[in-house]
Amino acid sequence: MSDTIAVARAVSWRVLHKFFTDPTFLLPSIAFPLFFFTAFVGGLSGISKVPGFDFPAGYTAFQFVFVLLQSAAFAGVFTGFGIARDFESGFMRRLMLSAPNRSGILLGYTFSALVRWLTVAVIITVVAVLARMEVHGSGVDLVGLYTLALLLNVAGTLWATGVAMRLRTQQAAPVMQMPVFLILFFAPVYVPLDLLKGWIHGVASVNPVTALMEAGRGLISGQPELTLAAFAIALGLILGFSIWALRGLRSAEAAG
Amino acid sequence: MKGGPLLQMSTLGRRAVIRTARQPANVIFPLIFPMLLLAVNAGGLKAATSLPGFPTNSFLAFALAVPFVQGALLATINANVEFARDVQTGFLNRLALTPVRGIVLLLGQLGGLLTIALVQAGFYLAVGLAFGVRLASGVAGALVLIVLETVIVLGFAGLGSWAALRTGSTEAVQGLFPVFFVFLFLSSMNMPRNLIEADWFRWVATVNPVSYLIEAVRSLVIEGWNWEAIGLGFAAGGALAVVGFALAAHALIRRLERT
Amino acid sequence: MEPPRDNSIEAHELVREFKKGPRAVDGIDLRVEPGEIYGFLGPNGAGKSTTVHMLTTLLPPTAGTARVAGYDVVKEGPKVRKVIGAALQEAALDPYLTGREHLRLQMAMHGITGEERQRRSDELLMRVGLTEAADRKVKGYSGGMKRRLDLALALVHRPRILFLDEPTTGLDIQSRTALWVEVGRLAKEEGVTVFLTTQYLEEADVLADRVGIIDHGRIVAEGTPEQLKAEIACSTVEAVPADPDEHGAVAAVLERFGEPTTGFRPGSIAVQLASSNGDLAEIVRTLDAEGVRISHLQIHDPTLDDVFLAKTGRHLEGAGEQEGDQEADEVRESARA
Numbered sequence: 029m030s031d032t033i034a035v036a037r038a039v040s041w042r043v044l045h046k047f048f049t050d051p052t053f054l055l056p057s058i059a060f061p062l063f064f065f066t067a068f069v070g071g072l073s074g075i076s077k078v079p080g081f082d083f084p085a086g087y088t089a090f091q092f093v094f095v096l097l098q099s100a101a102f103a104g105v106f107t108g109f110g111i112a113r114d115f116e117s118g119f120m121r122r123l124m125l126s127a128p129n130r131s132g133i134l135l136g137y138t139f140s141a142l143v144r145w146l147t148v149a150v151i152i153t154v155v156a157v158l159a160r161m162e163v164h165g166s167g168v169d170l171v172g173l174y175t176l177a178l179l180l181n182v183a184g185t186l187w188a189t190g191v192a193m194r195l196r197t198q199q200a201a202p203v204m205q206m207p208v209f210l211i212l213f214f215a216p217v218y219v220p221l222d223l224l225k226g227w228i229h230g231v232a233s234v235n236p237v238t239a240l241m242e243a244g245r246g247l248i249s250g251q252p253e254l255t256l257a258a259f260a261i262a263l264g265l266i267l268g269f270s271i272w273a274l275r276g277l278r279s280a281e282a283a284g
Numbered sequence: 285m286k287g288g289p290l291l292q293m294s295t296l297g298r299r300a301v302i303r304t305a306r307q308p309a310n311v312i313f314p315l316i317f318p319m320l321l322l323a324v325n326a327g328g329l330k331a332a333t334s335l336p337g338f339p340t341n342s343f344l345a346f347a348l349a350v351p352f353v354q355g356a357l358l359a360t361i362n363a364n365v366e367f368a369r370d371v372q373t374g375f376l377n378r379l380a381l382t383p384v385r386g387i388v389l390l391l392g393q394l395g396g397l398l399t400i401a402l403v404q405a406g407f408y409l410a411v412g413l414a415f416g417v418r419l420a421s422g423v424a425g426a427l428v429l430i431v432l433e434t435v436i437v438l439g440f441a442g443l444g445s446w447a448a449l450r451t452g453s454t455e456a457v458q459g460l461f462p463v464f465f466v467f468l469f470l471s472s473m474n475m476p477r478n479l480i481e482a483d484w485f486r487w488v489a490t491v492n493p494v495s496y497l498i499e500a501v502r503s504l505v506i507e508g509w510n511w512e513a514i515g516l517g518f519a520a521g522g523a524l525a526v527v528g529f530a531l532a533a534h535a536l537i538r539r540l541e542r543t
Numbered sequence: 544m545e546p547p548r549d550n551s552i553e554a555h556e557l558v559r560e561f562k563k564g565p566r567a568v569d570g571i572d573l574r575v576e577p578g579e580i581y582g583f584l585g586p587n588g589a590g591k592s593t594t595v596h597m598l599t600t601l602l603p604p605t606a607g608t609a610r611v612a613g614y615d616v617v618k619e620g621p622k623v624r625k626v627i628g629a630a631l632q633e634a635a636l637d638p639y640l641t642g643r644e645h646l647r648l649q650m651a652m653h654g655i656t657g658e659e660r661q662r663r664s665d666e667l668l669m670r671v672g673l674t675e676a677a678d679r680k681v682k683g684y685s686g687g688m689k690r691r692l693d694l695a696l697a698l699v700h701r702p703r704i705l706f707l708d709e710p711t712t713g714l715d716i717q718s719r720t721a722l723w724v725e726v727g728r729l730a731k732e733e734g735v736t737v738f739l740t741t742q743y744l745e746e747a748d749v750l751a752d753r754v755g756i757i758d759h760g761r762i763v764a765e766g767t768p769e770q771l772k773a774e775i776a777c778s779t780v781e782a783v784p785a786d787p788d789e790h791g792a793v794a795a796v797l798e799r800f801g802e803p804t805t806g807f808r809p810g811s812i813a814v815q816l817a818s819s820n821g822d823l824a825e826i827v828r829t830l831d832a833e834g835v836r837i838s839h840l841q842i843h844d845p846t847l848d849d850v851f852l853a854k855t856g857r858h859l860e861g862a863g864e865q866e867g868d869q870e871a872d873e874v875r876e877s878a879r880a
Binding site for chain 2 (some may be wrong): 045056059060067069071072073075076077078079080081155191199202203210213214216217218219223224225226227229231266
């Protein structure tokens with residue numbers, strides 16, 4: 029166990045050191061979620077006037093939940109990019125050779141993705157507060173919201189890690205990114221689920237991220253709904269992607 | 285010399301097209317990604333059509349303009365990443381050692397990019413038509429749309445070439461993608477300008493030339509012949525092209541530096 | 544197109560300064576006769592590539608003049624480019640094009656079309672041994688194949704003057720030899736003037752009619768390889784003691800006959816003799832008199848490295864590894880500025 033922790037600590041130190049000291053990593057991670065937040069709140073707030081759009085906390089809070097979840101998922105994907113880069117540069121081989129317990133490598137990347145996202149989450153939250161976002165939920169509700177996002181971050185990291193471990197090349201970036209992008213956007217991004225019409229309503233209804241989004245919005249508006257289901261789904265995603273990532277690690281080991 | 289500038293230009297353009305065609309990611313992504321975004325937005329923002337003053341009942345028709353601009357951006361980035369790679373690897377020096385003139389080099393590069401972008405535009409139009417969108421301006425409007433798309437591509441191409449020649453770095457050109465992306469999103473991409481509630485956003489969209497590019501294409505799709513919108517689109521694209529090419533030509537002179 | 548005035552290359556007090564660094568080329572005078580293979584030999588960072596860039600009109604000189612094929616490189620750049628071919632330090636190929644497509648592109652730039660293009664492509668591909676690989680993407684070519692394609696591209700328009708900037712760096716012996724054969728043939732059978740930069744002694748020795756040795760932007764020696772070596776006229780004696788503990792004793796004896804030098808096998812002692820071979824017998828007698836046993840004794844004829852050492856106090860190989868990177872960076876930075 030102590031070996032695993034030691035490896036995890038070393039791996040996460042390296043990733044986080046690079047993240048915090050290299051603007052080319054830090055700035056896009058912060059800029060993109062802020063940009064989406066600004067563009068959607070600024071450009072689409074008029075849509076809250078659509079009949080049936082009944083969200084008491086206002087459109088800023090409505091979009092904040094999406095951006096929080098999106099930043100969480102993508103922090104995981106960006107960590108996956110880093111893993112792929114490490115494979116291509118040969119650094120992963122060094123890690124595999126020196127780590128007594130290689131699961132520690134996975135743990136290290138997962139932890140660093142978490143810290144990356146928490147940094148971004150704090151900044152987005154500050155900006156949202158400055159933009160006078162209304163928060164109708166209680167402290168417990170907010171803890172629930174951020175915990176949901178945290179779980180999504182872990183799931184996203186494990187997904188991307190599994191892909192990176194299997195493909196072991198930076199060309200895998202679209203494979204990591206596209207499904208996450210699609211699953212986020214085939215959810216009620218702009219309007220609540222019951223205002224979606226046609227095929228997208230059908231897709232969003234079965235999309236697991238929809239539950240997370242609706243639950244998150246319920247928490248921030250002080251009207252929790254689907255919370256248990258959302259947590260169950262998030263934990264289920266983590267379980268499934270943990271197996272995916274571990275098997276990916278074994279595949280990378282077998283490839284040498 | 286037989287052939288001359290025309291032969292040089294066409295050969296360089298041919299190379300640009302071949303090079304793109306042989307990198308599947310550069311073909312598939314610019315075709316698929318804008319369509320995915322269109323599908324997502326058309327589905328997710330359909331409710332917006334019930335807002336008073338929304339110009340059409342079909343959000344798909346409203347949003348179809350966006351891929352034309354987005355596709356032009358993606359094609360520009362891809363082509364100019366390759367152009368920057370030519371600088372990095374010394375391939376540009378190889379061309380500089382031949383009798384080819386700098387302007388021919390630039391135009392050849394542009395010809396390839398234009399070919400790719402127009403193929404993409406044809407694809408977007410076909411998809412739109414396949415999903416029930418009908419151009420309010422008819423067949424003539426489709427032809428004007430192709431010309432407008434050409435101007436839009438020229439607008440971005442000049443700036444992209446400037447970045448490639450000025451920096452000689454593929455990373456720097458790739459770094460333009462988020463910048464262009466920002467311009468795309470801070471426009472009337474998803475909502476008509478008069479229905480944007482946030483004053484600051486409406487102001488940004490008004491001063492953003494990309495809004496006029498989108499609105500010009502959109503007007504051909506949903507309105508018919510709105511000459512003001514069409515004129516502003518051509519003007520915005522033309523202005524971008526003039527500025528972009530002036531910068532690119534200057535950067536090319538400095539980059540080639542040959543006597 | 545008017546025929547070139549002649550096939551010579553001339554430079555007079557050629558200088559190139561970069562913004563932040565010292566002078567990369569610091570007053571070069573040279574003349575390459577028509578049909579000659581001129582070897583420009585020097586360590587990394589000596590100014591070889593910068594000189595080539597100026598002579599091929601890619602970089603304007605800061606001062607001085609140069610004429611290639613009788614045309615001024617500054618005032619008549621386009622005319623120079625019409626009559627020269629160049630294979631620069633980077634092979635600079637497009638990985639997504641085939642060999643044949645590269646030739647097509649290059650020929651289009653020179654206005655060669657139709658049947659002539661086809662004929663010339665086939666001829667060049669055969670000449671450089673790439674006929675079978677012609678329709679494969681360059682991405683799959685080996686280093687040697689890329690260099691051969693590079694040479695073919697430099698020859699499409701039948702230039703009278705050919706610039707080769709370190710053409711065999713990184714190649715295996717077979718590929719290198721094949722390239723030498725082709726370059727030699729071009730000069731001897733077709734009368735092409737070749738300006739070849741290299742950091743390999745053997746390449747300059749074997750291929751070049753005349754050699755100019757450059758260091759820190761200046762030519763420090765010039766002549767045929769034989770002339771340059773004769774100037775030094777000093778052989779090197781290398782000895783390996785039979786008992787490694789006698790290393791010092793052997794060194795003490797040898798140092799009476801010349802200056803210690805390095806670059807030979809590990810454990811050996813080498814000195815550059817102060818005068819001619821006659822000392823070898825004296826060396827053997829002295830070693831014998833001192834009771835020192837030798838397992839190996841060899842005399843080496845002077846090399847171009849010895850010439851470089853005599854002129855600069857340093858060996859050629861390893862002399863400019865860091866400076867080489869700096870020169871390459873400066874050429875790139877200048878192009879970017």
